[in-house]
Amino acid sequence: MHRLTVRGDLPDLPFRARPYPDRVPVSPELPDHPDYRFTLANERTLLAWLRTGLALVAGGVAVATYAPDLGVRWGSAAVSLALVLLGLLTALAGYGRWRANEAAIEAGRALPSSLLVPAVVAAVTAVVVVVAVLVGVEVLRG
């Protein structure tokens, strides 16, 4: 929608065609909702979290399928289940983060801080360390 700020912005039109011919607002009228670009950026961030969760879930299924004997008898199942559960929790936490961000955007506040990224990194690191130990056990056994 075209917004007029100063009288000089009025196009050179016949009087009846001019919008607000006798009422030109001094300042632009602000909409009562947030900029749609912020909302869409937040939506894409949620989808990125969901894909991170899906990637972890896919990794869990891949470990169970392609590495069924990982070090010890229960090794593969434990790592697979941990990855799938981590993916599930990542998707749910991403949704929680999206909701908190939506509320902040709606209220015009700064986005709330979150420990989600370091938490996911720490959890994935822990799984990788366990896999490294299990592979080491398998190598040592010959």
Add this chain to the structure above:
Amino acid sequence: MIVPMETQPERTVLSWQRTGLGMLAVAGLVAHRAVGTARPALLVAAGITALLGLLMLGRLAPARYRQVCRRVAENRAVSDPTPARVATAGVVLAAVAAAAAVLMPD
């Protein structure tokens, strides 16, 4: 069809499509496991996951794109919790199907 002024809605619909493709990838892995380990029950889980991915790719993504374009053109808020909730629920269901694939005994 309302054409947006810039590329933000397009970037968002592409993000929806990538997420749908990710769900199809998980469905493929579960299906491969079902066939490889001769557990046909897992094919049902793979089929449900694939259906959810196709719904996201073919229904949710274009519907959300049209909704965003319409609301931007009408200068209305584009925020809508329903697509976000549906997408999260779909990923949770895919994760449950994957957990079943991992845990199901030989």
